[in-house]
Structure formats: C-alpha cells, structure tokens
Amino acid sequence: MKNMAVWESCSGGVIPPSAVRAGYEADGKPLFIARARMDDGTLNPGKAGCHLPGAHIPWGGKENIVQNYEILVQPVDAIGHYEWQRDSGGHVPISAMSTDKGMFVGRCHHEDGLVPCKVHVHYGCAFIPYGGEERRSSEYEVFCRVK
Template sequence: MAKHDVWKGESHGGVPCDAFAGGYDHGEKIYVGRAFFEGGLIPGKVVPANGTAYIPWGCKENAVCSYEVLCGKGKYDWVPTTITREVPSNAVIGGYSEGDRDTLYICRVVTKDGHHAIGKVHHRCENSFVPYDGVELCNDVFEILVRL
C-alpha cells in the first residue's frame, strides 16, 4: 500500500500506542484495521474490548483474531462523501478485494443508533460496506479516510 501509511500487525485486541482511532462503537474507542480474509486484504474496525477486528465480507460482520492496525495519530481525517463523488486523491488505500483485487479504501458510517462502523469502499466509490451488529451494512452516504 502507500508508503506514507504504517500498518502494524496485532492480534486478540492488541492496539499499538500510536494507532489511529476511528471512532466509537457502543461507547468503546475503535481503530482502523484490516485483515487478510477470503483472498483479499479487507479494511474494517478493531474493537480492543472484544479482542478482535471485524471485517465486512459476504453480507456478514466477520470476526478475525489477527489483523493490522493503521498507525499515525494526527495524520488522518474523515471526509464526507457519497456515491456520486470521486475518491479523493489523498484517500488512504486500505487493501484490495478478493478475485479482481480492486483497490479498497477505508470508510466510516454513523449507524442509526449513533455508533461508528469502519469498513470498505471500492475504487469506484459506489457504496460503502461496514461490519455492524453481525451483518455487512451497505450505505450510500459515508466518510472516506484521507491523509492530511
């Protein structure tokens, strides 16, 4: 991925001290993460309190024990976008999809109950897909993570 971004391997809820916090889920701080899953490198959320990361794939919220965490406090921010906009040039590449290996960017959605969910958006900026409450939610209004 981009050489500007630092990803550190972790597992079982571990988070580096310089990890980028992506928001809050049920009152707990969550972090931007990614994991190898079903042939892709898929962005998602790390929830230390649960000891796992969650990856959106196959219409489910998939728990994974080994993952990477994005590091760099103060180096990133969230930019509102929708499916009608292009991916910003400074968007953070979070991984790639299985099969065709399309570029995946990191997105965030505020759920109906006010929590954050972090997931993936394809390079075509069509819809975002985030893991939340056991399922993979599809949203057409979301934020993309950008490098400052």
C-alpha cells in the first residue's frame, strides 16, 4: 500500500501532473503545496505554481523564492485521503501533516486568494508567503490525514 501523498523533488516552477492542488491566486491561477529546506535546516511548507519562478516559502520575515523544492503529489495508486480542517491560534489536529518539528501544512484566505502556507505551533499562527513578506494569520486550515 502506498501513502496517500508523497513529496516529489522539483525545480524552477515545475509542478508534477499529480500535484495536490491546495488553493488559488486572486486571479484564479492554481497553487500547490511546496516545501523547501531553509538556511536553518528546517523543511518549511509554502506555495508553488506553474506561473511562479520557484517555491515561495515564508521564513525569516520574508517570502523566499527557492529554486529547488518538493511538491506534494498524490500517486494514482494511493490509498486513503486527506482533508482540510479549520483551526486557529497555533493549534493543529492530531492528524495534521507536519514538514518539520512544530510546522504543518496549512492554507489561508488572503488577498482574495486561498494560499498554501506554514502553520507554526510555537508562534501560534500561520505564516503566508505573499507580496515579498511573511504575513501572519491566526485563523487557517490544516492539511490532515483522514484515512
């Protein structure tokens, strides 16, 4: 049996055909779940899309564009499923997908879009990569394994 979702290495704006769509830009362009290793060694989640030059990762107060990243994909023969669950204040459901200690895959409504982002339990909020900044939101949705 395969996992429902796995990480696939990508670069330069490439999005695999089986990527998990997690949101959209204000103009409707699709956004996908990405993660990348940052300077402190942590794997931080963020957003990616075919229209973007790389993964956009919230880290260090900025929206960092990373050329080598991973995209969450769903293999065609995968068993099980995930869903988005609402949460807030740094809390996450027990079944939330983690990318590193205290960091989870999330998404937020922001600037007329639905943006994949990082939920960081230690800071009590979600960090959204947007407009060159790492923006905060106390309310978000978390990507959780259901079965």
